[in-house]
Amino acid sequence: MHEISLVRNIFRTLEEEFPNDMQRIRGIYLKAGLLSNVQPILMQNAFQAVLEDQPKYNKTSLHVEVLSILIHCDLCGQTSEVEQYRFVCSHCGRPSRNVIQGEELLISKVEFD
């Protein structure tokens, strides 16, 4: 995918959000839904590459949590996990594309020194 541009987006987003505290950021926590097509190992490699380019951030580490896909069934009201990309309610067996988790790409937590 386009991991380098995503990592640059992470720093751009944080620079905008914490303009005076960038030097003190130690941990960046990402939540990446399975549908975001983000591979944690590739993100880590891209992160290291960007750090080499921007040594001022080299005390920072990245943590990526991959989230499963959850759908909500409007017919029976239950939430279920999507397996094998079959978007079918596991409770009543009816199809649903009402994705409530799995598409996100978020910075969920930032740790400061």
Next chain:
Amino acid sequence: MQKPKSNQASVGSVQCENTTLNLLKVNDFVAKAIRDRLPNILVINVCSSPGSGKTTLMQETGKRLKGKLNMAVLVGDPETERDAIRMRDVGINALQIVTGGMCHIEAQMIFQALDHIDLTGTDVLFIENVGNLVCPAAFDLGEDYRVTVLACTEGDDKPKKYPRMFLTSELLIVSKSDLLPYVPFSVEAVTKDARDVNPDIEVLSISSLKGDGMEAWCDWLVERVHAKKEKTSEKVM
């Protein structure tokens, strides 16, 4: 020290819990601006792998819509202006977006391109995305509909392999349908797999070169162009 914009102060070793910063928020913001800018034009984001026949489909669509709808195309490729030239050759108003190696089009590129194309009188604007079934799926370009083109020569196993693209599309076009007798591809199987991922997806088989399915595709477009214009005029009233 200036207070951070997040809802918790970043002092000492405090963790900034509840920070939720969407990495695609800039793209989504620009996508909304594109929707606001084009209230009367139907915008279709056409996605596929390279070589599925997107440009040929655009050329043939342009020929058939002549006199019915005015169309324009923004076409994205990592390099060259070849696709825009192919479309201009058959009289289509087309502008090339050279992404400079990038694997997808982002909303900002479309927003900027809108300043360089004359859309006066245009009914439908196609965005021919970079050939790639993975990355373009994550980027909203301000479209009304996303159409995925899958050539029957690519195999009928793609919806499960590239689920997000099929999940976010309203229409699946099986292209090069004139080759169906010669390749192990089942329209029935691809429809079943695509609907496992997205129960609402519509499926059309088309041969741009032979013309099969082109009428149904053009009807699909005409119907949606009118629906969008009616919806906009209701809002104004």
